[in-house]
Amino acid sequence: MEIDSIFTGNSFTESYILRSVELLDGNWLYVTKQNVAGLWRIPTQGGDESLVLSQLHPVDWNNWALTSNGVYFVDRAMPDRPEIAFLEFASRRITRLGGV
DSSP, X not given: OOHHHHHTTSGGGTSOEEEEEEOTTSSEEEEEETTOOSEEEEETTSOOXXXXXXXXXXXXXXXXXXXXXXXXXXXXXXXXXXXXXXXXXXXXXXXXXXXX
């Protein structure tokens, strides 16, 4: 897979990517953008990005872990009490697991 071909023609060519992780199935590349909230994904075969998780704060650009079923992340819904949470891809349900 050629990384340049993935980013051709979408907004990632205009945004600085801080971290990227490819899903185990090889179909998606998950990324965080500089100074932009959220976790995004783009198809590895090329195409447009889509927002997966809006709750990921820009300061947590590196505070997430991808699994085949979802993503663990730091949720700062309550800024003075960040929590570890899990977004399950199939149900789109977020489960809060406890404080950081």
